[in-house]
Structures are given as structure tokens and as C-alpha cells.
Amino acid sequence: xxxATTHPEHHGEYHPSGILRxxxxxxxxxxxxxxxxxxxxxxxxxxxxxxAVRAELFxxxxxxxxxxxxxxxxxxxxxxxxxxxxxxxxxxxxxxQIPLMIGxxxxxxxxxxxWGFWLLPPAAILLTLPFTLALFGIGDGAIATGxxxxxxxxxxxxxxxxxxxxxxxxxxxxxxxxxxNIIVTIFNLRAPGMTMMKLPxxxxxxxxxxxxxxxxxxxxxxxxxxxxxxxxFGTHFFNAAGGGDPILFQHLFWFFGHPEVYILLLPxxxxxxxxxSTFSRKPxxxxxxxxxxxxxxxxxxxxxxxxxFFTVGMPVPALIYFMFSTMSISLPLAVLFFCWIxxxxxxxxxxxxxxxxxxxxxxxxxxxGLTGLVLADVAADAQYHHSYFVVAHFHYALFAGGxxxxxxxxxxxxxxxTGHHYSETLGKWHFWLTVxxxxxxxxPQFFLGLAGMPRRIPDYALQFAEFNAISxxxxxxxxxxQLLFAYNIWTCVKGGPKAEGRVWEGAEGLEWExxxxxxxxxxxxxxxxx
Amino acid sequence: MDATLTPDxxxxxxxxxxxLGWALGIVVLALYVLGFFVQR
Numbered sequence: 001x002x003x004a005t006t007h008p009e010h011h012g013e014y015h016p017s018g019i020l021r022x023x024x025x026x027x028x029x030x031x032x033x034x035x036x037x038x039x040x041x042x043x044x045x046x047x048x049x050x051x052a053v054r055a056e057l058f059x060x061x062x063x064x065x066x067x068x069x070x071x072x073x074x075x076x077x078x079x080x081x082x083x084x085x086x087x088x089x090x091x092x093x094x095x096x097q098i099p100l101m102i103g104x105x106x107x108x109x110x111x112x113x114x115w116g117f118w119l120l121p122p123a124a125i126l127l128t129l130p131f132t133l134a135l136f137g138i139g140d141g142a143i144a145t146g147x148x149x150x151x152x153x154x155x156x157x158x159x160x161x162x163x164x165x166x167x168x169x170x171x172x173x174x175x176x177x178x179x180x181n182i183i184v185t186i187f188n189l190r191a192p193g194m195t196m197m198k199l200p201x202x203x204x205x206x207x208x209x210x211x212x213x214x215x216x217x218x219x220x221x222x223x224x225x226x227x228x229x230x231x232x233f234g235t236h237f238f239n240a241a242g243g244g245d246p247i248l249f250q251h252l253f254w255f256f257g258h259p260e261v262y263i264l265l266l267p268x269x270x271x272x273x274x275x276x277s278t279f280s281r282k283p284x285x286x287x288x289x290x291x292x293x294x295x296x297x298x299x300x301x302x303x304x305x306x307x308x309f310f311t312v313g314m315p316v317p318a319l320i321y322f323m324f325s326t327m328s329i330s331l332p333l334a335v336l337f338f339c340w341i342x343x344x345x346x347x348x349x350x351x352x353x354x355x356x357x358x359x360x361x362x363x364x365x366x367x368x369g370l371t372g373l374v375l376a377d378v379a380a381d382a383q384y385h386h387s388y389f390v391v392a393h394f395h396y397a398l399f400a401g402g403x404x405x406x407x408x409x410x411x412x413x414x415x416x417x418t419g420h421h422y423s424e425t426l427g428k429w430h431f432w433l434t435v436x437x438x439x440x441x442x443x444p445q446f447f448l449g450l451a452g453m454p455r456r457i458p459d460y461a462l463q464f465a466e467f468n469a470i471s472x473x474x475x476x477x478x479x480x481x482q483l484l485f486a487y488n489i490w491t492c493v494k495g496g497p498k499a500e501g502r503v504w505e506g507a508e509g510l511e512w513e514x515x516x517x518x519x520x521x522x523x524x525x526x527x528x529x530x
Numbered sequence: 531m532d533a534t535l536t537p538d539x540x541x542x543x544x545x546x547x548x549x550l551g552w553a554l555g556i557v558v559l560a561l562y563v564l565g566f567f568v569q570r
Contacts, residue, residue, distance in 0.1 A: 105535065108547035180554045184547035214554055218561035226566070252565075526535040 026110030035092030103191025205270020268405030280347025353427030364400030389449025440474030
């Protein structure tokens with residue numbers, strides 16, 4: 001892709017400083033920074049919750065907390081990590097990078113962008129407030145149903161369920177706003193000459209994500225609204241005693257819940273090829289194949305939802321349909337893996353921190369895919385369902401695939417955003433500690449699941465003690481090693497060796513044509529893509 | 531596609547973005563509301 005620049009255009013604008021800057025900003029870079037900062041804070045909030053859970057599980061028996069509080073920590077950990085850490089991190093990337101990558105001056109709807117972010121903090125407060133209220137004797141704590149809100153437990157639960165329902169509504173509105181903004185920005189603000197088949201893969205990944213959010217968030221919102229009316233307004237959508245159907249809730253929830261997995265992963269699948277191409281010093285292999293795979297995965301993701309509850313008692317034809325449709329997702333995913341590996345094939349590879357994280361992502365996310373195939377098998381799932389095997393599988397998908405993907409992106413783009421290089425030594429320490437401790441935490445959970453340990457319990461049989469102890473040690477190392485990540489980011493924001501516009505030797509794309517950090521308006525002089 | 535992003539061109543593209551944004555917003559609202567009328 002060759003690039004030419006055209007005439008400059010100047011904007012005279014009022015830029016407030018201090019807190020007012022952040023409250024009123026419509027600049028995509030400021031809003032991206034706020035999303036990423038918020039995501040990092042909530043990553044530690046959700047992490048502390050699960051470390052408390054792992055501490056309780058270090059030994060059999062109840063040592064530290066009541067089972068009710070244990071359940072609350074697990075549910076809120078998942079909601080926080082999914083809705084308040086991973087999704088905002090991906091939206092932060094989109095805000096920072098999409099205008100830079102497609103040659104746009106900003107996002108197309110900047111005020112909507114500001115509103116989308118500022119809905120997040122109140123939602124996070126709503127999610128976690130019931131913990132504090134319970135300390136003062138108000139209510140019985142946060143939502144204790146797990147992140148899935150399954151009825152009829154959620155119909156009978158305490159005020160934590162209501163807080164979570166409102167939080168999910170607000171988070172959903174925020175996601176919809178972000179999605180609309182990303183779609184219209186990609187459709188309307190691309191640089192001259194940038195056709196859809198020249199769009200960077202990161203933008204393609206986010207485009208499919210945005211459409212998935214628009215298709216599925218209303219279904220989740222509808223389901224939890226019905227739950228709210230069941231709880232307080234006398235309806236019986238999910239109450240069998242009143243003619244309702246609790247299984248209907250599972251269908252509605254997972255119609256959103258399964259695409260949500262791809263909502264979390266598609267932005268990462270979009271950014272990984274950029275990193276592999278940069279550090280292999282080769283063009284991305286199979287651009288079109290990757291785009292078509294993104295589209296195929298997006299479509300397949302909305303027709304496979306019932307594999308999350310095979311054991312609920314469905315007709316055999318339905319079981320067979322959901323099994324094979326789920327397994328068929330492995331075909332486009334295999335295409336992606338092939339393209340990632342082929343991009344590196346015979347490349348002049350170097351292993352800076354982003355490349356290390358990308359390698360870790362490929363290997364560990366590959367394990368998520370393979371164990372997912374096992375769970376997609378109806379016969380095998382009867383044994384693994386609701387066991388620690390599932391917990392291990394989805395952490396390989398969402399930590400190794402999601403969070404480590406986000407870390408890849410942060411290490412790749414941070415010098416562009418701040419204008420400074422971070423410490424490579426600290427970055428590499430962070431990578432190796434994360435990979436080793438992550439496996440130390442979750443490999444034992446596969447064995448626990450295979451041995452029959454159910455998930456979401458604070459106590460367990462003695463036979464599971466050793467693997468749980470190892471898992472807890474791994475979790476604490478994993479948690480503590482993330483402090484290196486935060487420290488490295490902090491020192492990079494504060495200073496460090498100056499970064500060039502083209503931060504990495506092999507980097508290609510519009511964003512690297514701009515200085516580091518980019519100017520207030522990213523492309524006052526719009527590039528022409530030839 | 532024009533090579534320069536003049537203020538007029540930017541305004542035109544932002545207006546097109548607002549129209550598409552509203553259309554997508556209406557789709558979201560319709561999905562949410564229509565769901566309540568789906569019969570088992």
C-alpha cells in the first residue's frame with residue numbers, strides 16, 4: 001500500500017484542561033485512553049475478586065468466607081472481566097487505532113463516543129455497590145447467580161440481581177453506542193483509495209464485532225428486562241409455576257452469550273496479524289481468507305448457542321445440529337491459524353515483547369480451540385459440563401485469547417500512543433511470568449474437571465486438594481506479575497526513550513506514517529491510499 | 531473519492547454517519563421491543 005498526503009486543514013478549537021478535559025472530550029485518543037485506563041483498573045478489581053476465591057480454594061473446607069459471598073465473588077468477577085475489562089479494552093483500541101489506521105481525523109460521532117464511555121463508570125459502580133451496601137446491612141450482597149443470571153435462581157435472588165440487571169442494561173447501551181460509532185466511522189471516514197478490501201484487519205475484526213453487538217445485545221437486554229419484570233411486576237416468563245419456562249432464559253442468554261465470546265476475540269484476531277507481519281517483516285498472508293473467516297465466524301457464532309446447555313434435555317436432532325454447527329466454527333478458525341503461521345513462515349522474525357505475547361496467544365489460544373472441540377461433542381460434554389474442565393477451557397479462550405491479545409496490542413501500540421519506548425526487559429519478564437503462571441493455574445483445572453470437580457463450589461472432596469493448591473499458587477503469581485504490566489505502562493506514559501513515528505522496523509500501515517504520539521487531530525492532512 | 535477532506539466533505543460524511551447511526555439504533559430498539567412479542 002503506497003500513501004500520498006494532501007492539503008492541511010486547521011481547526012481552531014477550545015481545549016479545556018484538568019478533569020474538564022476528560023469529562024467533555026470528544027477526541028478519539030482521549031476517549032481511547034479513558035477506555036483503556038478504565039479497563040486496566042477493572043482488570044485489577046476483577047482479579048482481586050478471583051484471588052480471594054482462589055485463596056478459599058487453596059484447601060478443602062471453608063476457611064475465609066461464606067458460600068454466599070464466594071458465589072457473589074465468582075459472578076461479579078466474570079461480569080467485571082467481560083463487560084468492564086475486556087470489552088472496554090477492545091473499545092479503547094478501536095478508539096485509538098481505527099481513525100489512525102483508516103486515515104480519519106476522528107471517530108464519525110464524537111459526542112456519542114464521549115457518552116458511550118461515561119456510561120461505564122456508573123455501571124461498574126452498580127455492579128460492585130451491593131458488596132458495600134451489605135457491609136452496612138442493606139441487602140444480602142452482589143449477584144450470586146454467576147454471570148449467566150440463570151432463572152429461577154435469579155428470579156429469587158436478592159437486590160444484587162437488580163443492580164446487575166441495571167448495570168448490564170447500561171453496559172449494553174454503551175456497547176451499542178460504541179458499535180454504531182465504529183460501523184459508521186469505517187463506512188464513511190476511510191481515506192480516499194481505502195476500499196473495504198484494503199481495510200486493515202484490525203478494523204475488519206472490529207466491524208464484525210460491532211455488527212454482532214448490534215444483533216445480540218438487544219436480546220440480552222430483553223432477557224434481563226423480562227427477568228426484572230418476573231422479579232417485581234408479576235410476570236412469569238421464566239417461572240414454571242406460572243406457565244413460564246426457565247429454559248427459555250438459557251436460550252435467550254446464550255443467543256447473546258456465545259457471540260459474546262467472538263465479540264471479545266474478533267478485535268484480538270484482527271490485531272494479531274499486524275503484529276505477526278511487523279515482527280516477521282513480511283506482508284500478512286491470506287488477507288482475503290482472514291476477512292472471509294471473520295465473516296464466517298460472525299455468522300456461525302449466532303447459530304450455535306445451545307451447546308452451552310446440552311445437558312438440559314433437548315431433542316436429539318437439536319443436539320446433533322448444535323454439535324455439528326459448533327464444530328464447523330473450527331474450519332474458519334483453522335484458516336486463521338494457518339494464515340498466522342504462514343505469515344511468520346520464513347520471515348525475518350525478532351521477538352520483542354508484542355511478538356512474544358502474539359506467540360503465547362497462538363499456542364495457548366490453540367489449546368482453547370482444541371478443548372472447545374471436546375466440549376462441543378454432545379457425548380463427552382455430558383461428563384465435562386459444569387466441571388472445572390469448562391473453567392479451564394474458557395480461561396484459555398478469554399485470558400490467553402482475550403487478555404493476552406489485549407496485552408499484545410498494548411505493547412505493540414503503546415510507544416505510538418505515548419511517544420516513548422517502555423522497558424523491553426520488564427515486558428519480557430511480564431510475558432514469561434504470565435505464561436508460566438497462567439499454565440500453572442489452569443492446566444490443573446483440566447485435570448480437576450476430568451476427575452469430576454464441579455465448578456462454582458467453595459468446598460470440595462479431599463482428592464482434589466493438590467491440584468487446587470497448585471492452581472492457587474499459580475493464580476497468585478499470575479495476579480502479582482500483572483503489577484509489572486501496570487508499572488511498565490506507567491513509566492512509559494511518564495517518559496522513556498523517544499519513539500519514532502514508525503516505532504517498529506517492519507511496521508506497515510497508515511498509523512505509522514504519523515508521529516508518535518500523533519497530533520490532536522489525527523489526519524488533518526488526509527492520506528491517499530494507492 | 532475526493533482526495534481532500536474539505537470542511538464541506540467532512541460535514542457531508544458526518545451527516546451520512548448520523549443517518550446510518552440512527553438507522554442502526556432503530557434496528558437495535560426494534561430487536562429489543564419485538565422480542566417481547568415472540569410466542570413460544
